[in-house]
Amino acid sequence: MSNNNKKWFSLNLGKKEHVSSSSCSCGKTSGGCGGTSKAHDMTDDEFAEAAIKASIGEERTKDGFEQVFDVKMDRRTAFKKLTASLLIGAGAVSTSCNVISGDESKEKAQIDWEEQFKGNYKLMTDEERQATVDRLVRSYQLRTGKTINMSSKNAEEDVLFGYAFNISKCQGYMDCVNACVEENNQDRNSEMQYIRIHEMKDGKGFNFNEADDNYYHEVPAEGHFYMGTQCFHCDNPPCVEVCPVQATWREDDGLVVVDYDWCVGCRYCMAACPYDGRRFNWSKPEVPEEAINKNQHYLGNRMRKKGVMEKCTFCVQRSRAGKNPACVEACPTGARIFGNLLDPNSTIRWVLENKKVFRLKEDLGTEPKFWYFMD
């Protein structure tokens, strides 16, 4: 990856191609600059000076307001640079170029730095996607000593994912919910769950107001039926439309995904979703280390942080590998059917063409790719 086509600002600590005089230019990605490099003779003040110069250059002579608004650049770059200059003072650089701190903490700082200023996943090239995934894997390794497996697999050509739910078959066991929580590393503290199973009274139709999605008694209960809701991966998703920073979008295989690192947590999308498909992390998500699913995807079940939106991704880490989502696999009744809508021989297509299917709030024009049917 060459420097000039990067979509974000980076400091390139210790990388050779970084020519602008200042910070450690010994050429090591991690570790202190060995030998008699000039940089080491600097005092801390000098170093900070140099680092700031390297990052914001000639804008230095202007005051903060001018730096942001006088310079010809878009707002994002402006904020990035402003934040960058603040951060430099705060210490990311001092850690990574400090001779006293160890190799690992320097590498950590370097990774944090690059992760902090990486771009929107949607706009990244494949190499950039791979790079951020590699960084996240390495970062996890440095922090916990454990290795995870993270994919950045893109949508496959000629695939459009669709889902069908058989209302007559669902018994309300909620095995799908459990499987989903475990597969997708959902917060155990707030007991987040993407899937809701609604217990509805026979003869009342789909009355969500009177339905119970947190029953606990022997199921199926007399005089009730069960149906599940989750993200429907609309083909015309209103949540995507409202996101002010384009942190959520529709992939080519129809999955509506979130870049957790780009989301600013405004929750517009949550309000825009007519199906209550989105979940917000009000607190830091906690998953016990031994329960973490280490088979992850950048757009799927990788670890989230506080203040970001998440939701069902049809288990992108599984579905793009050819597996069924965890809920489909866990369901003992076969009420859940998943597949490729573009494959005329797929079972999902057979269901759509031969059963009487319908979707929720069809008149909204959201075109959910989640159909309900009965035997």
Added chain:
Amino acid sequence: MKNNINMMNKIVCFSFFLLIFFSCKHHENEYHSITDKIEAESKNYQGTSISSEAHIGDLKTIEITEGEHTFLIPERKSQIKSYACTECHTKPLAQMQSKDFKKAHWDIKLDHANENTMNCVTCHNPDNMDHLKSLTGNTIDFNHSYNLCNQCHTKQFEDWKGGAHGKRIGGWAPPRASMTCVNCHNPHKPHFESRWPARFNTQKVKERE
């Protein structure tokens, strides 16, 4: 004057034509509905590189073709612990049902339809224990036991062949492997038991208090 009206007519016609032309013009990849889109985009479907094969794993399967559907189902005979039946059933059933013999299959209680409709020999052949038999007495292999079920459960059979009933094995991608009837339903007691849900969300209770 006449010429003028003619001209007007022409203009009106032309603009009307233009209107029609533009109002129905769609951008590429834009469809009226998802079903239109699916239909249009799957016309030249060539298959994908994604396969379920690895996810099916070591499971022993057999390929079946029923109507226009061809798919894999788990092989059954090797999964039945006491198969082949004739290893015990060496004599005709009538002779084995005496007091001198130890009772076998004591744990099987038929809970399927009612006594008028079904008993052991509706499906099992007392003269040929290693095979099942159809209502008309034809032999049915244990591996193809779905042919026994579909004598009554015709609707379920149709749905199963298409993929609306039953459960996939492996993944969504081809080759398709599906569970067969007896993988989910105990043939002697085919209904699903009621039980407690796998989960109760205590946080939701708190939130909604």
